[in-house]
Amino acid sequence: MPPLIRFAFALPWAVGAAAALAAPDWSRIPAREITVFHPGATSVEWLASGHPGASVLKSGQPCIVCHETKTGLDYNAKRLAPREPDVQAMPRTVSFPVSVQAALDKGTLSVRLAFKPPADAPLGRDAAHELKAALMLLDDQVPQAAQAGCWATCHQDLRGMPGGDPKKGKYVGAGRFELLQWTSGKPAAQPAGVQVASTQEGGRTVVTFSRKLGGAAVAGRSVPFGIAIHANHAAGRLHYVSLGYRLALGDGVAGEVQALGR
Numbered sequence: 584m585p586p587l588i589r590f591a592f593a594l595p596w597a598v599g600a601a602a603a604l605a606a607p608d609w610s611r612i613p614a615r616e617i618t619v620f621h622p623g624a625t626s627v628e629w630l631a632s633g634h635p636g637a638s639v640l641k642s643g644q645p646c647i648v649c650h651e652t653k654t655g656l657d658y659n660a661k662r663l664a665p666r667e668p669d670v671q672a673m674p675r676t677v678s679f680p681v682s683v684q685a686a687l688d689k690g691t692l693s694v695r696l697a698f699k700p701p702a703d704a705p706l707g708r709d710a711a712h713e714l715k716a717a718l719m720l721l722d723d724q725v726p727q728a729a730q731a732g733c734w735a736t737c738h739q740d741l742r743g744m745p746g747g748d749p750k751k752g753k754y755v756g757a758g759r760f761e762l763l764q765w766t767s768g769k770p771a772a773q774p775a776g777v778q779v780a781s782t783q784e785g786g787r788t789v790v791t792f793s794r795k796l797g798g799a800a801v802a803g804r805s806v807p808f809g810i811a812i813h814a815n816h817a818a819g820r821l822h823y824v825s826l827g828y829r830l831a832l833g834d835g836v837a838g839e840v841q842a843l844g845r
């Protein structure tokens with residue numbers, strides 16, 4: 584760091600500004616790479632019955648036991664094709680990695696996503712936002728939340744699904760989910776206590792969600808979550824999504840992404 588800048592941080596007003604931003608030191612926090620992929624019109628109903636993983640899901644295992652391998656995600660857009668009724672919607676880049684980090688600091692959870700959205704995604708219908716990134720957290724009451732993550736909210740009868748109801752948005756059979764979303768255009772409405780920020784870093788978009796602990800995000804909990812990214816003005820179901828993962832809120836809690844701290 585050049586000496587002038589170090590001096591500037593020592594000035595009282597600059598210290599105040601830095602404290603207000605109080606971001607975790609992300610360079611010290613390990614990142615988990617999570618691949619997001621085009622899911623087609625795959626519903627939780629298909630996952631729980633038509634899909635070869637159905638009985639294993641029912642027995643309590645998560646998606647990643649089968650779909651994450653040592654060499655990456657076992658996902659195949661050709662196999663997905665029967666569940667993508669809109670051939671035009673199928674992107675050329677069917678998947679890409681998102682680097683995920685999390686931290687707890689004085690009762691605030693921060694989750695940071697860093698990714699390079701594919702430039703060849705088909706142009707979508709959301710004129711207001713070129714890019715959107717979302718984090719979904721689910722509580723313990725949501726059926727199959729721990730196995731399926733955000734897929735628990737994606738039903739056959741939703742708008743955008745074949746034969747779906749244009750008035751129906753994501754829903755769960757019981758319990759609650761929380762959707763934190765960053766949008767590149769006018770900011771999206773957030774649940775109470777949620778803050779969202781974004782920057783560009785070395786060609787990657789970096790989005791950070793911060794939330795006071797509460798709701799699904801309780802200290803000591805292994806929180807089922809999923810990620811969704813809408814690239815190139817995509818709308819509705821035409822997003823890239825992750826499988827179900829767990830966010831561990833605290834030391835010794837099980838999860839693929841660890842939020843250490845207090």
Ligand code: HEC
Nearest residue numbers: 625635636639640645646649657658659662663730731734
């Ligand atoms: C028991 C192992 C297993 C589990 C658990 C599992 N799957 Fe699968 N999944 C499969 C197999 C096998 C296929 C089909 C591969 C084929 O058609 O050759 C498949 C196919 C798919 C497909 C179609 C695309 C493709 O690559 O074939 C999607 C999407 C999918 N699974 C999502 C999920 C999600 C989401 C979960 C968790 C909610 C999940 N799976 C859990 C084994 C599993």
